[in-house]
Amino acid sequence: MAMMRYAEALNAALREEMQADASVFLFGEDIGRYGGVFKVTKGLMEEFGELRVRDTPISEQAMTAMAVTAAMTGTRPVLEIMYADFVPLSLDALINQASIYEYIWNGQVRMPFVLRTQGGGGAGAGAQHSKSLDSMLAHVPGIKVVAPVTPADAKGMLKSAIRDSQPVVFLEHKLLYNTRGEVPEDADFTVPLGKAATRREGRDVSIFATSRMVLEALKAADALEKDGISAEVIDLRSLRPLDVESIATSIARTNHAVVVNEGWNFCGYAAELSATIMDRCFDDLDAPVARVTLPDMPVPYSEPLEMAVLPDAGKIRDAVLRVVK
Amino acid sequence: MDATRHPIVIDTAGGEYMESVMVVDWARKPGDPVKMGETIVTVETAKAATEIAAPHDGYLAQILHAAGSEVPVGSILGYVSDRPGMAASSTAGEVAQPQASAAFTRDIPAPRRARAIASPLARRLAAETGIDLAQVKGSGPNGRIKKRDIDKASAILPKPAVLADALPIVFLHGFAADRNIWRWVIPLLRVRNRVITPDLPGHGSALTTPARSIGDLAAAIAATLEAEGISDAHVVGHSLGGATALALAGIGALRIHSLCLLAPAGLGPDINGDFLGGIVGAQTPESLTPWLDMMVGDPCVLPAGFAQAVLWQRRQENSAAVQSRLAAGIFANGRQHEDFSRNLKALRIPAKVLWGRDDRIIPMAHAFTAPGTTAIHLLEKTGHVPHLEYPDIVACLIDELVLSTGR
Numbered sequence: 218m219a220m221m222r223y224a225e226a227l228n229a230a231l232r233e234e235m236q237a238d239a240s241v242f243l244f245g246e247d248i249g250r251y252g253g254v255f256k257v258t259k260g261l262m263e264e265f266g267e268l269r270v271r272d273t274p275i276s277e278q279a280m281t282a283m284a285v286t287a288a289m290t291g292t293r294p295v296l297e298i299m300y301a302d303f304v305p306l307s308l309d310a311l312i313n314q315a316s317i318y319e320y321i322w323n324g325q326v327r328m329p330f331v332l333r334t335q336g337g338g339g340a341g342a343g344a345q346h347s348k349s350l351d352s353m354l355a356h357v358p359g360i361k362v363v364a365p366v367t368p369a370d371a372k373g374m375l376k377s378a379i380r381d382s383q384p385v386v387f388l389e390h391k392l393l394y395n396t397r398g399e400v401p402e403d404a405d406f407t408v409p410l411g412k413a414a415t416r417r418e419g420r421d422v423s424i425f426a427t428s429r430m431v432l433e434a435l436k437a438a439d440a441l442e443k444d445g446i447s448a449e450v451i452d453l454r455s456l457r458p459l460d461v462e463s464i465a466t467s468i469a470r471t472n473h474a475v476v477v478n479e480g481w482n483f484c485g486y487a488a489e490l491s492a493t494i495m496d497r498c499f500d501d502l503d504a505p506v507a508r509v510t511l512p513d514m515p516v517p518y519s520e521p522l523e524m525a526v527l528p529d530a531g532k533i534r535d536a537v538l539r540v541v542k
Numbered sequence: 543m544d545a546t547r548h549p550i551v552i553d554t555a556g557g558e559y560m561e562s563v564m565v566v567d568w569a570r571k572p573g574d575p576v577k578m579g580e581t582i583v584t585v586e587t588a589k590a591a592t593e594i595a596a597p598h599d600g601y602l603a604q605i606l607h608a609a610g611s612e613v614p615v616g617s618i619l620g621y622v623s624d625r626p627g628m629a630a631s632s633t634a635g636e637v638a639q640p641q642a643s644a645a646f647t648r649d650i651p652a653p654r655r656a657r658a659i660a661s662p663l664a665r666r667l668a669a670e671t672g673i674d675l676a677q678v679k680g681s682g683p684n685g686r687i688k689k690r691d692i693d694k695a696s697a698i699l700p701k702p703a704v705l706a707d708a709l710p711i712v713f714l715h716g717f718a719a720d721r722n723i724w725r726w727v728i729p730l731l732r733v734r735n736r737v738i739t740p741d742l743p744g745h746g747s748a749l750t751t752p753a754r755s756i757g758d759l760a761a762a763i764a765a766t767l768e769a770e771g772i773s774d775a776h777v778v779g780h781s782l783g784g785a786t787a788l789a790l791a792g793i794g795a796l797r798i799h800s801l802c803l804l805a806p807a808g809l810g811p812d813i814n815g816d817f818l819g820g821i822v823g824a825q826t827p828e829s830l831t832p833w834l835d836m837m838v839g840d841p842c843v844l845p846a847g848f849a850q851a852v853l854w855q856r857r858q859e860n861s862a863a864v865q866s867r868l869a870a871g872i873f874a875n876g877r878q879h880e881d882f883s884r885n886l887k888a889l890r891i892p893a894k895v896l897w898g899r900d901d902r903i904i905p906m907a908h909a910f911t912a913p914g915t916t917a918i919h920l921l922e923k924t925g926h927v928p929h930l931e932y933p934d935i936v937a938c939l940i941d942e943l944v945l946s947t948g949r
Binding site: 472499500501502503504542 | 661662663664665666682683686688689
């Protein structure tokens with residue numbers, strides 16, 4: 218175990234996988250000489266050379282199409298899209314090609330590539346650099362979407378994503394890169410995709426959160442303890458495939474559910490969670506499921522306005538109090 | 543000084559038909575004087591218009607549901623006040639509660655009400671534990687019943703008893719009633735045995751089935767049960783239904799495992815002939831009410847609107863002529879002509895006879911013809927219909943009887 222920042226954990230995962238498998242290579246904007254805007258790829262060009270760590274021009278369309286094609290030829294590209302806000306530029310390659318090729322070619326083609334990107338608000342980055350487009354990506358069958366929140370998961374899940382034979386969208390969060398945590402140094406350490414993690418056990422309500430919202434949910438759970446409410450916090454980690462069993466197991470015990478996602482409310486990932494819970498756990502529910510999300514509006518640049526609209530511990534606590542009432 | 547306010551209510555007593563009613567027309571304006579028994583408001587169900595009579599002399603104090611509104615059965619439609627000038631002091635917009643509590647001396651489970659608001663979990667737990675949601679008060683938003691309310695209720699309400707090899711319980715109603723008379727008792731039973739509530743010939747859904755004697759009634763019930771494939775059962779019978787149960791025991795087609803008789807006919811010669819004539823012959827709430835009052839120990843236990851509902855259903859079914867003929871055959875000249883006390887003596891099963899000490903229809907003394915092996919329960923302040931007057935006690939005694947057989 219070593220204490221590491223989230224960005225360092227990702228860096229370690231990339232290094233270990235590149236050392237272990239010569240077909241793993243990286244490309245993206247400013248990932249080589251500059252080491253990445255968030256320093257995730259720092260030092261890798263020096264270690265693995267310009268062929269395996271490539272700086273690309275600014276064209277997400279071309280980059281993603283390249284990743285799809287490279288994966289088809291048997292390599293394992295890891296593509297960095299600097300902001301999740303730019304992922305829509307790559308959707309044709311992602312949705313019209315990557316997600317369906319294995320199916321339409323009857324399994325003769327595999328798509329082992331990873332699209333790393335980072336989203337979310339809270340950094341004063343404005344409406345065009347703060348979006349969470351989780352549901353837009355998780356909507357598509359044939360693509361896995363994961364969003365680790367701890368440095369250990371960042372490392373373990375990125376390694377699993379690189380080894381996976383399906384396209385994996387790997388969602389990071391700009392406010393997580395500097396968070397610290399214990400990370401196993403073992404090169405064999407991986408975290409399976411598709412499994413949720415219970416971050417805190419509780420009796421009265423289950424809070425299901427994604428990405429940075431897990432940290433807000435944990436803060437809310439601390440506050441709720443003073444309100445006399447015991448909240449369970451589940452880190453979903455994998456948005457697709459979703460660990461429905463863990464969700465159902467938790468609700469069977471607490472009978473109350475609050476779902477938290479930083480994306481928009483309407484047609485959002487929280488809506489999918491609510492519907493899944495309704496389908497699967499209806500007779501275990503003692504109250505309607507509550508959603509805590511970004512309101513249906515752009516993320517404001519102004520800091521007070523941004524804080525006012527982003528979901529946070531206070532809003533999660535309010536939702537829990539409403540649900541257990 | 544406060545004037546007494548009397549709620550104006552429609553309730554079910556006979557029909558399964560009514561869940562909600564439409565207020566059609568108020569015959570009086572707030573402030574107008576009214577006389578007890580005169581039509582004060584007309585409501586319409588899915589099937590027919592019903593006139594509701596003023597519950598008391600006085601003044602129409604308040605209209606809670608104007609013409610054109612749809613209201614659940616049991617809602618308070620308005621109030622009659624003892625004294626004039628009460629309209630202004632009434633609480634405008636007061637939410638009408640199912641069941642006019644002022645009209646009861648104690649809680650009787652609401653016969654029907656709009657669908658309870660309950661969480662899915664509460665609904666599931668209630669179904670699993672046999673708790674009637676209508677009897678649970680919700681503490682959640684909008685009065686939603688939540689798990690904690692079910693937990694609380696299950697600590698208070700009787701625990702259900704599930705028997706491994708449970709036999710059905712057959713309930714036989716009395717003269718001029720029908721199967722619906724059991725709706726107060728059945729939800730209070732702890733035993734979860736299947737219940738069968740047939741209508742006697744000449745009553746309810748079996749109105750056109752001919753019968754001239756208690757033997758005919760028993761034969762018809764035996765045939766109904768046989769058609770259902772029922773060879774073994776517990777039997778509960780009230781009044782004429784009690785005599786029918788005893789006659790059924792005599793036929794021997796049904797193996798009866800326990801017998802509970804509520805103020806049964808068939809154990810002696812006496813019966814109140816005036817009552818029988820009055821209850822069948824009455825055509826207005828005013829003429830029916832005194833007979834209904836005679837039926838019970840304390841008139842307060844009758845749900846408000848009971849008389850209207852009985853008459854309403856009687857008009858629907860046109861049952862008066864059929865039941866008059868039946869009474870003429872069985873109870874001519876105010877006497878019971880068929881005696882089944884020998885059948886009771888011949889039975890070797892757990893049996894109870896329940897009688898109200900204030901029964902003015904069939905004298906309590908008939909209970910003492912029962913053999914020594916039959917338990918006799920004489921209920922205080924109770925008239926001829928203990929299952930309507932004290933459904934909780936009756937349910938408890940039926941539970942005891944059924945549980946004692948283990949089936």
